[in-house]
Amino acid sequence: MEFELAPEHKQIRELAREFAEKELAPGAAERDRTGQYPQELIDRMAELGFFGLPIPEEEGGAGADYVSYVILVEELARVCAATALMIAAHTSLGCGVLHQYGTPAQKERWLQPAARGRMLLAFGLTEPWAGSDAAAVRTRARLQDGEWVIDGSKVFITSGARAGAVIVAAVTDPEAGSRGISTIIVPRGSPGFRVGSILDKLGVRASETAELVFEGCRVPEENLLGQRGRGLAQFLSVLDGGRIAIGALSVGLAQACYDAASRYARERYQFGRPIAAFQAISFRLADMATRIEMARWAVYRAAWMRDRGLPHTKEAAMAKLFASETAMDAARDALQIHGAYGYTREYPVERYFRDAKMLEIGEGTSEILRLVISRQLGLGGDKG
Secondary structure, rough: OOOOOHHHHHHHHHHHHHHHHHHHHHHHHHHHHHOOHHHHHHHHHHHOHHHOOOOOOHHOOOOOOHHHHHHHHHHOOOOOOHHHHHHHHHHHHHHHHHHHHOOOOHEEEEHHHOOOOOOOOOOOEOOOOOOOOHHHHOEEEEEEOOEEEEEOOOOEEEEEOOOOEEEEEEEOOOHHHHEEEEEEEEEEEOOOHHHHHEEEOOOOOOOEEEEEEEEEEEEEEHHHHHHOOOHHHHHHHHHHHHHHHHHHHHHHHHHHHHHHHHHHHHOOOOOOHHOOOOOOOHHHHHHHHHHHHHHHHHHHHHHHHHHHOOHHHHHHHHHHHHHHHHHHHHHHHHHHHHHHHHHHOOOOOOHHHHHHHHOOOOOOOOOHHHHHHHHHHHOOOOOO
């Protein structure tokens, strides 16, 4: 077993950290306040190759391994969780499903420019009535004169309004149940496709989250991704990678919480001593550091297994569950250590606290992840 990062992993970490601290950090609070993400930052990350890091070079990416990718997400999240989320959703879900199931023509048209950062991809699965129960999708698509005609809506879609294309899960065979769901590539500007509301969120506010509406939306028949009726299986196959990425995001945010709390505890004096000298504070920081380190290695291990083609559904779920709950605990503890100041926008921990809650919800709620893990352990889980 080798616990030392390879030289290429260290290089990615250094590149991502330098970019995050010099170019992301200065505007992070303002982006959170306005909910706006500047195109120039996206263009800069495209120049650095951040949008397709684990995608093969022949498909437009950098050809790096998944460990490199999670290091990138972690480093970005230490400064700006919204940026890390945008990268993660685009790469793990949008690029990931095209990489696994796209035809050569689809990869040339959609994946190559996406992996180069020339356009964002979004994955449209969640609906107002189909969140954790992904098989309850109601969006419909029917073939008519060589085109898919799509009717329905999606919600909580990361980068949905900015994306150049959305990969939409829709029922193509209503009588087949979960085996009747397919995925279809819907380009921006397709007739009958429009962006609904942009959601006003508690946290990760600079990461745009949109409602998408399809009213007689028409796209060519060849925009079907993979086999008809295999959409749900496709999504589940890329979800493991998505959960590892959100685990990495969680580790980065938790590390930011620790760094801020540790720094403040050394600077803040009460009763003639820095509060870090009091056991109540030092023990809390020790617990934070321990959990963060355990979460980091759980994420790295899951990524390592993915790189080697090993089954990792359980490990991905464990990593995301533990890391996301670690991030929420770290954010709460960091705010508490800051006291009343932590409740103001003078310090970044109030933003971290708001951002952290999303991590226990997106890419599988903590409850769903416990269900996945229990089933992977052969315990069955709740069948209801």
